[in-house]
Amino acid sequence: MPTPTWDRLPTERRDAIVAAAEAEFASRGFSRGSLNVIAREAGVAKGSLFQYFDDKLDLFAHLSDLASIRIGAAMAKHNAPLPWAEDYWGALTDSLLAWIGHFRDHPVDLALTAAVNLELDTEVRVAVREVVNRHYLRGLQQLIDSGVETGAVRADADHGAFLAQLVLVMPHLALAANMPGLDPVLDLHEDPDAAVARVVAVWRAAFGTWADGVTRPVRRPSA
Amino acid sequence: MPTPTWDRLPTERRDAIVAAAEAEFASRGFSRGSLNVIAREAGVAKGSLFQYFDDKLDLFAHLSDLASIRIGAAMAKHNAPLPWAEDYWGALTDSLLAWIGHFRDHPVDLALTAAVNLELDTEVRVAVREVVNRHYLRGLQQLIDSGVETGAVRADADHGAFLAQLVLVMPHLALAANMPGLDPVLDLHEDPDAAVARVVAVWRAAFGTWADGVTRPVRRPSA
């Protein structure tokens, strides 16, 4: 967590540091990103960074926090007007495409998400994910709940498994749709629309009700 | 790719280097793994490594190649006697648990898989994945095909989406089941049996035929 000093800083100074740090970590990842470079690019003394953040990881976690808030806000804004009640799976498809689009249009968010998800160092990854997942899980859980309420998601489906799929698949969509070499099957990078439609179809089959309202029971494993 | 010199090397020398390199990359990842340490532990001169491999990445890719072959062989051996024809989804569940078990019992394979999947540097990741995916995709495709043949997997299901799910989920299973802090929903690390059962249930619902043989059509998206 940033120090109180950070919060008292003039906005321009904070912005300069955040911009420099985002650029650096986005292009080089956490482990290889350099505080030297960040300080130089931000036009501040190297030591100043340590007045604002405990250490490198603390700075990185803060950036990730900012990014996840930014992404969450953008998605909330996009999702609000979607016709979840009338066409849940269509709205979900639309939302996922917007999700992909956000990362296409905000390379910094993409790169930070990549950096978080791909960071090798377990300590780093766990520390940052803890912060980030807190934001995401709540929103995704609400999304599932609303599907249940409107009848699009079967009440007796395994909602936890659905949530797990979302948590697992969404970062993959964001990364693989915008970076080459990550998806060898769905061709996300070339044709995201088709790929997303196929993914949603899977979920609909597994967790959705029939169009005619007939629910198809899927028993949870008795194990 | 290793140089011709590498291939002409006495077996013990090669083995010593491979063992040392696996141990090092397994415990410290690619970026932080040290050639110094590898050379020391293998009992060879630092310079020699550069006679066998172009650079650090070349060595790492070779190890990943070896590991994927090893893993593939182990899984093939385990899968052979499973009752795919009689109980496809049960066999799949069994296979996935064995998959998780393999990585639990072979920390080196786990760590290398982690290193590959978590490596940030795009160049590194793409280079290594290209090699690795070649092995995996073939095996997984066969697994799906056999499901179709035996009638467990619907002929009109989106087999590509199934393959994508496998490719995406299996590394996640391997890592999240054996490292803490990676799975915030399914609790893979604590109760892998239940988690796997839930995942397979999803696939069965999406891609499987009914127990009574009635297939439930899932139209591919018209998009």
Place this chain on the structure above:
Amino acid sequence: MPTPTWDRLPTERRDAIVAAAEAEFASRGFSRGSLNVIAREAGVAKGSLFQYFDDKLDLFAHLSDLASIRIGAAMAKHNAPLPWAEDYWGALTDSLLAWIGHFRDHPVDLALTAAVNLELDTEVRVAVREVVNRHYLRGLQQLIDSGVETGAVRADADHGAFLAQLVLVMPHLALAANMPGLDPVLDLHEDPDAAVARVVAVWRAAFGTWADGVTRPVRRPSA
């Protein structure tokens, strides 16, 4: 020396700074002790420290001064009721054990004494010792004088040499008895009672009168 500003400070503020500084220097020594930490722990601004003290050394010297006064008072109180007249060497032994005990029970005094005695920087050490020795020498000289008056210390012994032994040995006792690895012979850390008895026996032999009152002349060196 503290500035006049320091003397005008509210007592609680002074106490907070002294406490924080003692804790810091005690645990990290002079060279490695950090003014940053002291200011933070004391709840004062970093800059304020420089309003009260010229620099780091000035602050440290002040603490040492306080500690030596504190130690001197404690020892004076302990020494007062001892039977110097009846059993000088027994009283001295008792006093030295109390001396060791004081440092065992007051880690801050121990650490400050260590910091003073072990500080490499000549400038620092000389500056601090000058202040500290003033207190000690007077007390130790009185102790010798009283021995002479009561006849326990020979009048013709080399009292300066006795004083030098005390000055040299007492810090050693305090440190070596309470820190491992400083005394390779007497085993002060393990069995202080025995070690002190042996040291006092040496002094008694060198500077004391016989039990039967016969003094054994030790001529000062004619050099």
Place this chain on the structure above:
Amino acid sequence: MPTPTWDRLPTERRDAIVAAAEAEFASRGFSRGSLNVIAREAGVAKGSLFQYFDDKLDLFAHLSDLASIRIGAAMAKHNAPLPWAEDYWGALTDSLLAWIGHFRDHPVDLALTAAVNLELDTEVRVAVREVVNRHYLRGLQQLIDSGVETGAVRADADHGAFLAQLVLVMPHLALAANMPGLDPVLDLHEDPDAAVARVVAVWRAAFGTWADGVTRPVRRPSA
């Protein structure tokens, strides 16, 4: 301990590094001595130092080892022709003056001894002392033994206490005689001859036999 690489080094390179390191640590002590400076002055790359020594402490310990060997050899050479059998205490006085002289004439040895004895960091001090004390203790013990054999030291004296005095006093003599501000009583820095004579007189009184051969028993404390 230096690495094997260090031992294989050309003599001039080793000498350059040792000279630079001695000069640096001698003038600034261990904690404040800088490897940067040492490398620059020695004309070697900073990284090379880490091919020869594990870390800063390892280098410092090696220098201390060299110095203690050097000092030990010098003293052994000086002590050999002294008339220990005829005039033990005179010889001891002479030896101690030579000891002081050695450090006066070899400022590097003086400074290293100071650095070892005054290093605040317990870990450092203990590590280095372990190496150094090994050399000294043996020599000093022999010196006492020879005194016992020739009858100058009483057989029933507390030889351990004598050894402890030597171990404690000799570094003090070396330092205090050659650095101002360390000895507030004996005036070692101004008149070492007199000071040494007084110290030896103390020991003679405590541990020596009478000139006329009458031994004066000093019972070890019954405790």
Place this chain on the structure above:
DNA sequence: GATGAATGAGGCTTCATTCAT
């Protein structure tokens, strides 16, 4: 008189790669 943000030199250590032997 108090504050605390800014400084920036300097600290130790790591490491992939080269190249003379």
Place this chain on the structure above:
DNA sequence: CATGAATGAAGCCTCATTCAT
């Protein structure tokens, strides 16, 4: 073909002190 010493840039982080507010 093997060796291993040398490199030197780059890494993160610490800290006493200053000075504008």
